[in-house]
Amino acid sequence: MNTIHDMGGMDGFGPVEPEENEPVFHETWEGRMFALFAGGVLGPWRRGRNFPRFRWTLETIAPEEYLRMSYYERWYAALTNTLLGAGLVTERELETGYRDAERPLPTQLPATGGGGPTPPDPDPAFGAGDQVRARNLHPRGHTRLPRYARDKRGTIVTDNGIWRLQDTDENGQVLGNFPQHVYTVRFEGQELWGDRASPRDAVCMDLWEEYIEPA
Amino acid sequence: MADAKKDKIGRREFLKDATLGAAAVAGGARAAGAEEIAHSHAQEQDHDHQVVPDDIALRVRALESVLVDKRMIDPADLDAVIDAYENRIGPRNGAQVVARAWVDPEYKARLLEDGTAAIAELSFSDGQGAYMVVKENTPDVHNLVVCTLCSCYPWATLGLPPVWYKSSPYRARAGIEPRSVLAEFGTELDDDVEVRVWDSTAEVRYLILPERPPGTENMTEEELAQIVTRDSMVGVTKIAAP
Incomplete structure (x- = not known):
């Protein structure tokens, strides 16, 4: 999609600002957010739910919001949108930090799709120098x-x-x-x-x- | 853990409750109290690169807490991921690859021919199975790496990318004005040097093999690894002579 994440060649953002002795995570919550999304800890919950692709969820953040958010705040937005869309959490649960006792615990689903024969390896249409x-x-x-x-x-x-x-x-x-x-x-x-x-x-x-x- | 009383607890009350209740469990060994959250807020306000709403720390804590409450995650698994990236997976790994290539011409040839296999020789296996390509900087060609679309970076050899690599200015400018970006890092190149920018648009991850600086002829491989910097392996700097 043609939106703000596709930044190559844009002007107006100012200088690159490296930080001396930068920590891996600036805040505790950044590490937690990284591990939640990238650490594979939610892997089994993706099965059977046709989770959208991570990068797509980041790119659908409105451009104004995308620029306002820090990197890991985008991850929070992308992950919570995905969990909400899959019905695994509710807005209220995200607000309170507690499971709604009225709702059943989510269950893992069997994998869907991905079956069928593996297509044969295609021959390359191009070669070096083309x-x-x-x-x-x-x-x-x-x-x-x-x-x-x-x-x-x-x-x-x-x-x-x-x-x-x-x-x-x-x-x-x-x-x-x-x-x-x-x-x-x-x-x-x-x-x-x-x-x-x-x-x-x-x-x-x-x-x-x-x-x-x-x- | 979730009962009717707690269901009525709002976001601000959650902060107070965090030291006692579910969040302390959710945080596992890294559970933090209200003081730490308050401290985080103070730091965020000082952080001039990015504007972060002051309750993001709280929202992430609530997210983790509810996922624990639903038995979807184990906080210890998160602790393990964070520990790996804070303590084991980082640019020291890439520095060992570079130092080996500097002292062992046969290893260097293998590294440039098949980066994935040559890096695996040093046991920096990448859980993501990254396909690694290594580009050599020379007096005639200077390579640098960017991900204009997001933040692709060779985690197994360099760890997680610094904020500047993920920032809008770097992503926007590295392709169209690489020499200006390099100059901001203190890297001045002659006009007759070719600059090649590698935009990580697919699943290939790039590592730059920087030039070995003069005056290092008598250094051991271990000593050489100490002078290799992260930024030189992204390609935005050269390594200064010791």
């Missing part, structure tokens, strides 16, 4: 093709092998188990940024095969 163009795609769901690369010409550097597509539909559901080749593509700086870039410089990124076409 000239390609990133397609001019503007999907409403999650995608890994940044806006700044769309419709730009590049050169295949490497084939990184076969990976599952991470894109989702506009409701955050994974589009399917589409394994395809992921290529590192080199875009010359001036192709992306005109004469603001040095003619020597380049940006390389990793693109699923369906994002690119022969140039």
Whole structure:
């Protein structure tokens, strides 16, 4: 989706501000939030619930809110929205910190989907040195093709092998188990940024095969 | 733990209750009292990078508490994850990879050919199964890593990313004006040096192999690992001669 998380090439954010001797977590709650979401501790609760993709939940935060929030506060918003959507918690429970005694304890569900035959490994459509163009795609769901690369010409550097597509539909559901080749593509700086870039410089990124076409 | 009386407790009351009730359990070994929360708030107000609503610490505590109450999580599992990233998984791991590559040309060749396998040789296995690619900085080519879409970063070798790496300015500017960003880190490059920016848009995670500084010829591998910095392995700085 075309929203604020896709920041490459934007102006106006000011200087980068490194912090000396930065701790891993600035506050206790940041560590708890990290562990809740990234630590896999909720893994069994995802089963059978078609949890939307984590990155999709982050990207659906309204742009004004996204910029106002700290990094781990976005994670809080994304996780609580996911749990609420799956019916695993209620607003009131999040407000009080206690389970509603009237509601039954949630139960783990059997896994759904993912069955069926594994598709055969696709042959690569491109090889190192091929000239390609990133397609001019503007999907409403999650995608890994940044806006700044769309419709730009590049050169295949490497084939990184076969990976599952991470894109989702506009409701955050994974589009399917589409394994395809992921290529590192080199875009010359001036192709992306005109004469603001040095003619020597380049940006390389990793693109699923369906994002690119022969140039 | 959840009875009718506690169900009436609101957010502010939860703060007072936290030292005694469910949150103390939820916090496990790291359970904190009201004093710690108050302290957190004071720090957040001083934090000029980000605006954090002053009750986020409380909201996260309530979230953890209710998930414990529903028997969905064990706080000890959270403690273990936090302990790993605070104490074991961090840029010291990447520094050992770099130092090995500096002293062992065959290891360096393997590292640049197949980063995942060469890093696994040093037992920095990544629970996420990250596919690692290592890019070498040289006098002619300077590489740096960004994730313009979010915060992808090689956790197993560098730990969790610093705030600046996840910040809007870095994500927005690293691609379009890498030389200006590098200059802010004190890294000035000649015009004839090529700058290559690696935007981590897929599942590949990038580690930069920085240049070995002059004057380190007699240092041991262990001593070399001590001078390798996190920022040099993201590619925003060079390593100064000792």
